[in-house]
Amino acid sequence: MTKAVPDGKPLKIDWYSGVLASMNGKNPGDSYSIEFLYSFEEYSMFEVDKGRLTAVKHFDNKGFLDFRKEQFEKYKSTEEYRERINEMTANGKRSKETAADSIRIWFPFSMKKFL
Numbered sequence: 001m002t003k004a005v006p007d008g009k010p011l012k013i014d015w016y017s018g019v020l021a022s023m024n025g026k027n028p029g030d031s032y033s034i035e036f037l038y039s040f041e042e043y044s045m046f047e048v049d050k051g052r053l054t055a056v057k058h059f060d061n062k063g064f065l066d067f068r069k070e071q072f073e074k075y076k077s078t079e080e081y082r083e084r085i086n087e088m089t090a091n092g093k094r095s096k097e098t099a100a101d102s103i104r105i106w107f108p109f110s111m112k113k114f115l
Contacts, residue, residue: 012051017051071114072104
């Protein structure tokens with residue numbers, strides 16, 4: 001097995017900024033369904049800014065679903081959201097509703113920071 005850090009020294013990933021998600025516990029959902037992402041017992045979200053851990057949030061399933069909804073509602077009022085909708089609908093192959101649904105589904109796993 002190859003080690004990611006052969007010399008054993010701490011690895012600083014100062015080029016990364018964003019939110020990392022960790023899912024834990026039982027998941028009764030269908031692993032071939034998108035709902036599987038939202039069916040774990042527990043979630044931890046880690047906000048990282050240039051490799052530095054800036055915030056951590058832990059949730060049970062209901063807490064995560066509430067957090068996801070709250071964060072998405074805040075995100076919808078940002079310029080970034082409007083730009084993503086425009087990019088996704090620019091070629092005319094997607095409606096704004098379809099684009100919004102796609103963003104909503106993947107949003108917790110593509111967040112750049114907590115809102």
